[in-house]
Amino acid sequence: MPSPINSSSSGFCCGKAQPNLKISCWTRLRNEAAAGKETDSPEEFHIVSFRGIVALSYPLTKLGDGTDFFKVVLQGLDNLCSRTNSINILIHGKMAEDCAKIIHHGDTFIVAGYKLAKSPTAGLDGRHGCHLELSEEAGSAIYIYGKPRTTAAPETASLSVAPKYVYTPLNHLKDGTIVNLYGVVKFFKPPYVSKGTDYCSVVTLVDPSNVKLTCTLFNGNLDSLPKIYKVGDIVRFHRIKIREYNGQMQGITGVGFASLTFDGTVGAPVVPRSSSKVYTFMDEEQKTIEELRVWAASNLSISGPAAKLSGVRPMLYFDLTCQLVGKAKVDGSSFLLKVWDGTKCPYPTWKVPVEARDLEGEKVVLHQLRNLTVDVLVYDNHVQLAKSLKIGSFLRIYSIHTKQASAVDEDVSHIEFHLHGGTCYGRGIGVLPESNLDVKELKAFLESVDLADSQSTESMSSVELDSTFNNVTDLESYLQRCQQLPVTVLTDHQDLNNTELKTILNSTAPQQYRIRAKLRTYKPQKLYQSIKLHCSKCNSLQEVPDGDDFDFILQGSAVTAPNPELHNTSWYDSVMWTTQDQKQRKIAIHFVKHDEMLQQPEDTLLMIEGGTLKELWKLTKRFKCVIPVRSTEDDLELLDPSAPFLLQGNIKYYGCKQCSTPKPIKSLSSIAAEQQPSWEPTEIAQVLGIVPLQYVFIMKFTLVDATGALNVYLFDYENFFQIPASEILTNNSLQQKMQMTMNTLCPPGRKLDDLPWLECFIKSYNVRDTMTHQVYYQIFDTTVAEGVV
Missing domain, CATH: 2.40.50.140 (Nucleic acid-binding proteins)
Structure with missing residues (x-):
């Protein structure tokens, strides 16, 4: 029997969770140094990791080219008193800056993905003949297991007290604050590409205070979002921004946001999944994790809609943990994933017709597993991620839909598996690491499957359909x-x-x-x-304004010419011109900057004075957000309260006249100053004093x-x-x-x-x-x- 496909993985975590990180790593390093071995290829060492105690750290400095540089001395665990059992760790770039903030004497320190080089100072400091060089660009990783210390080591160049974080219960959150918190995942949407260029993930948390918090998290780097795999996982969020919206608190990413995620299963190892290359995790926090696990087991239904292929039925929505054995492009809006979980679907299954040359995967394996795989057709926003998946990787596909249908001119009905577009109910695809407990169980089960038994006879659970199959179900006959x-x-x-x-x-x-x-x-x-507009604050309903009303307001605002004294401020650049028609209107456009630079159009918010409705719609097709404004003596301001305060795509966003208290446009500068301004309508509304209508x-x-x-x-x-x-x-x-x-x-x-x-x-x-x-x-x-x- 051939072995199931296995995807390679080099992940590991810190502290007690990794007993396999032995001091033999130091012995190997000494042997390589003695042999005069040196490498410029960090990939050769990605699978090797070293653990030791921070014996010495130097102040953060900058090299001649302006790059941040941070030096740490790591002491081996087998002989804490020997200088020869210590090694210099040289950290460069953003990773150096992050490490300098949180590393303290006595922390347990693990490094991976390093470059090994001869140490030019070995003869002077008596330490190891090699040093390790780390940087984020080289794919390095650092894991820190911090413990409060009351005494210093004999040799200390930089010593500080381990940080003491305060965690806020969900029922004590206040609008406008930045907090640290723990929570149990009640609902989540796997990361997806937002309307801009960032990835977005939505997470709903609960804790023993019985309060719910929904967090909307954005980041341009997929790996920087929380690694949540299932309902019941426990997360730790540092520096999350709290905003009140519709009478409820919400969390959004801000400057310095970081997360850890833990398996919520009682008794499982406390192994953090980190969104950052550098983090701390204290002894007392393990107790917090274990207490939340016990509370969730008694108070939260975390079983979820997971199922095996052997247990599916028509008209079901479920989560599937599986392995990918094949994939293929079907058309511009759909993509095929061939997966298996070692069990056999009890119904005949639809085989998506694709050309053999378009199907990626090992042909021998695809043939051997032909009676155990099912075809999952994914649509729309999930296609991009599906294309990037590696054959052999382990997946959790959320909210698969099983449909029952019949082929044209055939009496045999079959089951189809669909992952529809959108993110409602957590639809999406998650890639699970091989260290995941569910993956370990699945791998063990796949290795035990007798493939010869499944191939002994042609299974009726697989209906081969030719390429003329029409993928349109007759809804009338189905009903x-x-x-x-x-x-x-x-x-x-x-x-x-x-x-x-x-x-x-x-x-x-x-x-x-x-x-x-x-x-x-x-x-x-x-x-x-x-379709109506609703204010959640005063509970009022109103009709959606007619487009002609908005155009009339724009024409009225164009009578007043833009004020040149309000152009080109510290947070936006301005351009102005006069139209060539008879009216010779003056139009001003103000482009909001970030870090004193203009962003890409798809990430840019702009404000326009004197434009027509037609001109505004043209701008929304190229730029992310458009706000119509007019000039006063001191600042720009929003138009009439009946006009939308924001246009994004094809949508006009309105505010409640009764509940809103508009603020000056310069209030937007606070969002522009954020590390990654998302320009979400709810955030824009809040800083402008607008209570949005939905x-x-x-x-x-x-x-x-x-x-x-x-x-x-x-x-x-x-x-x-x-x-x-x-x-x-x-x-x-x-x-x-x-x-x-x-x-x-x-x-x-x-x-x-x-x-x-x-x-x-x-x-x-x-x-x-x-x-x-x-x-x-x-x-x-x-x-x-x-x-x-």
Whole structure:
């Protein structure tokens, strides 16, 4: 039996978690030095790591070319009193600056990915004949296990007290603060490419205070985001910025943000997964990790929707831990991944038709595993990552959707595996290191699989389809075959049982229910009328302003010419010109700078004075954010409160007139000064004193079952239709998608018996005033099934 494919890995972690880091490494180094061995290739040593105690550290200095330089003396663990058992560590660049901030005498210090060279000072200091050179550019890594020390070693050039970090419980967070915190992951979205150039990850944390915190994390380097693999992982965030939004605290990345992630399983080794090359981890923090694990095991449902291929069924959403054995491009918006987990799918599976020359992977292995692999088709924003995956790597694919369909002119139905576009419900792909416990278990299982047994007969769990297969499922015939399957999906509260509508009508509010019903009618019939603007602070609703209103406001603001005295400040550059038409309008554009430099257009925020609506839309196609402004004597300011305060892509962002208190435009300079300004609309709104209005779907559904009828309201931003309400007014394809969805949920001209079932969560609530009392009902935690949309 051939061995399963294994991807190489050289990762390791610090402290007690690595008993394999022995002093024999020092013996090897001495032997190499004695043999006169020297190398300029750090790759030769990437798999070797050295551990010792920091005996001496020198002040951070700069070399002649301006590069930061930091020197550390590392003492071997076998003889702490011998100078010959110590070695010089020379650290260059950004890594030197980071190390100088947190390294202290007595810390346990591990290095990997170094360059070995002869030490020119060995004859003077009596230390090892070689030294180690490290830098981030060379792929070096440093791991520090800090312990508070009360006494100094005899030889000390720089000595300071180990830093004592204060960690804030989630129920003590305050707006505008920068804090350190611990939390258990309740929900997360694997990193994905944002609308700019950065990667983004969304994480929802909880802790024993029973408060929830959602963090939106950005970084241009994928490896700098938290390495979260599953719900229940524990994270430590340092220097995360806290902002209040919609009455709730949110976390965002700021200057100096760093993270550690730990497996949340009780009894698992406490091994940090770091977003930084340099970090500290104290003894008392291990106790914090273990306490959070115990709390989460009793208070948090962390089982997740994980499944084996042997346990899948149609219309399921699940997470799959697997190994990649093949991949291929299908078309511009989809990509094929061939994966296996050692078990066999109980249903016939669809084989995506691709040319043999386009399929990457070892042909022999693909043939041997042909009855155990499944084809996962990934779409849209996941394609870029899928292309970069290495054959043999171990993956966790989040929120795979299984669909049941039949090939054209065939009676045999089969299962299809899809990873749809978007990031709703944590959809995405994570690459797991071989040190991961789940990967170790999977590898051991894969090595035990008897491939000869799976190849003895042709398995009925694999239907080979020719290249003429039409990948469009006939939804009408599908609903006829599977009439009992609901066309909606529940995203939480799976423990609730179904309740008849008659029982709900006779019950007091507030309560939550799970129902199974049919959609008899809905309003409004003109779906674009369902889009409203909602203020979460005053709970008001208003219509989306007409584009002509905005154009009229722009024309009025163009009457006042831009003030030249407000041009070219320390945080933005300005250009101004006069149009060649009869009106000879003066237009000024102010480009916001970062670190005194202009950014790439796709990362740039600009402000415009005197432009028309047509000119603004042209700018949004090239630049990330556009803010229409006008001049005063002292500063730039936003336009009329009825106008959008920001344009991004095709979306206009409005503020609440009642709740907003606009601030001067110069307030934006605080974001421009950040290390990595993201120019997110919520952050821009906050610094400008704007309470943003959110686009929402407002619809009225009349649901029926055998016991009665109930009017239920849909109040949703994007979860139910899996379409952002903010984008539907400007996107024809999304409007068509929404109309097709409603035609499926409530097919026109159908009898009640022929309508599909909807499974929903609804909640009842009271609305009282001085004269009346009414009970209303609202859909929540429900989404349209992917196969329906």
